[in-house]
Amino acid sequence: MNATKLAIATVASLLTATVLAVFLSWVETQHAINIYGFSAMFVIPIGAIGCGFVSAIGFWLVSRVLHIRPTGAARFFPLLTALATFGIANYLSYTWFKFPNGASPSDVMSFVEYLKLVSTEASYSIGSSGNDTTIDRVGSLGYALTALQIIGFAGGGFLLSSTLTKIPWCETSERFMKKTAKHQRFFGEEGLGDQSHLAFAAMQATDIESVRSIVTNEQDKVKPRKRCVSLLLTEHACTHCGRHRHSLSQTERNGNNWAVTASAEFDEAGSPTLATAPPTPAIVS
Numbered sequence: 001m002n003a004t005k006l007a008i009a010t011v012a013s014l015l016t017a018t019v020l021a022v023f024l025s026w027v028e029t030q031h032a033i034n035i036y037g038f039s040a041m042f043v044i045p046i047g048a049i050g051c052g053f054v055s056a057i058g059f060w061l062v063s064r065v066l067h068i069r070p071t072g073a074a075r076f077f078p079l080l081t082a083l084a085t086f087g088i089a090n091y092l093s094y095t096w097f098k099f100p101n102g103a104s105p106s107d108v109m110s111f112v113e114y115l116k117l118v119s120t121e122a123s124y125s126i127g128s129s130g131n132d133t134t135i136d137r138v139g140s141l142g143y144a145l146t147a148l149q150i151i152g153f154a155g156g157g158f159l160l161s162s163t164l165t166k167i168p169w170c171e172t173s174e175r176f177m178k179k180t181a182k183h184q185r186f187f188g189e190e191g192l193g194d195q196s197h198l199a200f201a202a203m204q205a206t207d208i209e210s211v212r213s214i215v216t217n218e219q220d221k222v223k224p225r226k227r228c229v230s231l232l233l234t235e236h237a238c239t240h241c242g243r244h245r246h247s248l249s250q251t252e253r254n255g256n257n258w259a260v261t262a263s264a265e266f267d268e269a270g271s272p273t274l275a276t277a278p279p280t281p282a283i284v285s
């Protein structure tokens with residue numbers, strides 16, 4: 001990642017963190033709802049995971065447009081953004097919150113003291129309403145809960161950014177590839193025959209035309225059923241150098257369960273103009 005991309009990704013991340021933190025702190029101080037404090041079964045920080053996920057949106061968008069993979073140093077962006085969001089939101093609450101006498105925590109204590117206080121003095125409710133067990137003061141257990149929140153924040157950020165690593169990547173041009181085609185053929189559980197074997201053999205021989213003709217074959221076409229097998233061919237191309245990636249997978253469905261039972265892929269060099277071919281000129285006579 002070069003310096004320009006690094007700078008833009010940093011600005012986008014900080015911007016998302018700030019906007020989200022302002023919103024979270026506003027809801028917390030004005031409506032007494034701590035969104036990132038929501039947890040399921042006491043320990044699963046779903047609120048924090050959701051907020052962490054949202055905090056990574058700026059990084060995700062910039063990465064998509066500028067072709068940044070979350071590998072190497074870029075891997076830590078979602079973590080740093082999540083921490084920034086958590087820190088800014090708490091700092092804003094520290095200055096915005098008003099005690100009944102009109103004073104703010106910032107008038108009477110340091111930020112670190114405030115963080116200690118909100119961690120240890122928080123009250124938590126467990127169970128469904130009407131049958132709650134309420135812990136009025138969580139004490140030092142609160143540090144563990146705060147740590148869980150921070151982990152949740154970071155986890156949510158990684159959850160979103162990890163979707164970027166699933167997009168096919170052109171090593172030559174250091175760019176994300178674009179999906180150019182997707183074909184899926186379904187077979188009844190009895191009908192796969194040697195079609196799958198032939199398709200995977202063609203993949204091995206990098207004979208993409210044969211794979212396409214098998215997967216796009218309209219004969220004995222079947223609709224997806226409760227029990228079926230399917231072949232999925234996905235094709236991506238790099239708009240910069242024209243390199244192609246072909247991926248074939250075989251999926252077996254049994255009721256609501258899906259399982260990929262075989263997969264193969266290969267890259268193929270292409271013409272640089274292929275993906276960005278100019279329109280064919282009209283023939284003038």
Ligand SMILES: [Zn+2]
Pocket residue numbers: 170171172173174175238239240241242243
């Ligand atoms: Zn390329």
